[in-house]
Amino acid sequence: MSNSPAEQTPVKIKVKTDIRSGGSKETFELTAFGRYYKKNGSRFLQYDEENEAGTVKTIVKMAEGEALILRSGAVKMRLPFRLNKKMRGSYEMPFGTMEMLTLTxxxxQSFDDGSGTGAFDLLYEMKMQGSQAGTYHLAITFEEEEK
Structure with a gap:
C-alpha cells in the first residue's frame, strides 16, 4: 500500500516571509510549484526550493489551530506551531543541532477546494538556542496550476 495521498493537486505557491529583529526588517519571497493534498484531517503543501546548499524539500502541515513546517535535504528543520503556545523545534546544521522555540x-488559514486555492498566515516569535531571533510573519498563498 502506498503511503502517498490519493489525491494531490499541482499548485503554484507563493511564500513571503517578513522578519523583524532589533530595529530592522527583512523580507524574503519565493514562488514554487508543488502539491497540495488532504490527509487525516490536515492539509499539506509540499514543494522544493533550490538554494546555495542544494535542494530543500519543504512540507507545510496545516490543521485547526496548529501547523508544522518540515524541511529536509540540504537543510533539516522541524518547526511546530500551536496558537498562543510555546513549541520546541530544531534546525540541523553540519556542526550540530540548534534548538528553536516558537511562540505563535x-x-x-482558508481553503477553497472548488477552485484549488488557499492561504496560510502565521505570525510567531522565534528563539534560537535561547536567544531572540525575531518576529516572523509567514504568508503562503497557492492556486491550482493551469491545466
Missing part, C-alpha cells in the same frame, strides 16, 4: 501569535 497568529495563525489563520
Amino acid at each position: 501569535k497568529g495563525l489563520s
Whole structure:
C-alpha cells in the first residue's frame, strides 16, 4: 500500500516571509510549484526550493489551530506551531543541532477546494538556542496550476 495521498493537486505557491529583529526588517519571497493534498484531517503543501546548499524539500502541515513546517535535504528543520503556545523545534546544521522555540501569535488559514486555492498566515516569535531571533510573519498563498 502506498503511503502517498490519493489525491494531490499541482499548485503554484507563493511564500513571503517578513522578519523583524532589533530595529530592522527583512523580507524574503519565493514562488514554487508543488502539491497540495488532504490527509487525516490536515492539509499539506509540499514543494522544493533550490538554494546555495542544494535542494530543500519543504512540507507545510496545516490543521485547526496548529501547523508544522518540515524541511529536509540540504537543510533539516522541524518547526511546530500551536496558537498562543510555546513549541520546541530544531534546525540541523553540519556542526550540530540548534534548538528553536516558537511562540505563535497568529495563525489563520482558508481553503477553497472548488477552485484549488488557499492561504496560510502565521505570525510567531522565534528563539534560537535561547536567544531572540525575531518576529516572523509567514504568508503562503497557492492556486491550482493551469491545466
